[in-house]
Amino acid sequence: MANALAKYIAEKDPVEGELLELLAFNEKMAELGRMAAGVVHELNTPLSVIVSATQMILREEGLPDFVREMVERVNQEAHRLSDMTKGVLSFTRRDVSDHQEADVNQVLREAMTLLRYEAHKRSIAVIEDLDYRLPFIAADANRAKQVIINLVMNALQAMGEGGKLFIRTSQNGEGGVTVQVTDTGPGIPAELLGHIFTPFFTTKEPGEGTGLGLFITRKLMESVGGAIAVESTVGEGTSFTLTFVAAE
Ligand SMILES: Nc1ncnc2c1ncn2[C@@H]1O[C@H](COP(=O)(O)OP(=O)(O)O)[C@@H](O)[C@H]1O
Ligand SMILES: [Mg+2]
The missing domain is CATH 3.30.565.10 (Histidine kinase-like ATPase, C-terminal domain)
Structure with a gap:
């Protein structure tokens, strides 16, 4: 609908047509953003399962070095993904707690x-x-x-x-x-x-x-x-x- 309209106007007035296309593009972007936020939110649960399951494995004694090393990596990467999902979600919300400091x-x-x-x-x-x-x-x-x-x-x-x-x-x-x-x-x-x-x-x-x-x-x-x-x-x-x- 927006596309057909944009096309029609583009034929009449190239400048306005371009603006409309941009508008349609922005709408698509906003929709994609909402979808991405939804997907990211859904990722949180399986990620926290991976984090805690690998932590439990790492508490075991007598793990072969190779196994320990690989499970540590899985754990670190799952942590990183989980931090990333928090990053994506944090800017989709309004941020209020800016009284933070870090070294x-x-x-x-x-x-x-x-x-x-x-x-x-x-x-x-x-x-x-x-x-x-x-x-x-x-x-x-x-x-x-x-x-x-x-x-x-x-x-x-x-x-x-x-x-x-x-x-x-x-x-x-x-x-x-x-x-x-x-x-x-x-x-x-x-x-x-x-x-x-x-x-x-x-x-x-x-x-x-x-x-x-x-x-x-x-x-x-x-x-x-x-x-x-x-x-x-x-x-x-x-x-x-x-x-x-x-x-x-
Ligand atoms: N250090 C870099 N050197 C060269 N290109 C870079 C560098 N950082 C980012 N880019 C370019 O910017 C693009 C977007 O980066 P980013 O937003 O992190 O997305 P992604 O890494 O998923 O492609 C990359 O695909 C790459 O083309
Ligand atoms: Mg990148």
């Missing part, structure tokens, strides 16, 4: 415990340059961790095999805290750079990417009064900069 270096250490193995598997060197005199950030530690995991996973996936991942924390001019995640991957072509924060935009194979990571990441950053910026050079790499407000 960004501690958040990074926890995120990197999970990710170092992923980097190692891909022969990617992780180089950290952390400023230890940072103020606490005004953000929930788990959400900040999710944001960092999203960026680091994107960087690792972009590099594939080999390369360097730089993680820097510093204090910015306005008393806030900056976290920079830089990779030596293929970079993002200028014509795609404007689209990477759009929901469902992905250059990955179906099943590998959802195109929701950066969209969620930006929403999470905005929900704590922060920001995310990107710089990229094809053939050199990509750098994402997160800016957090310092806690009171």
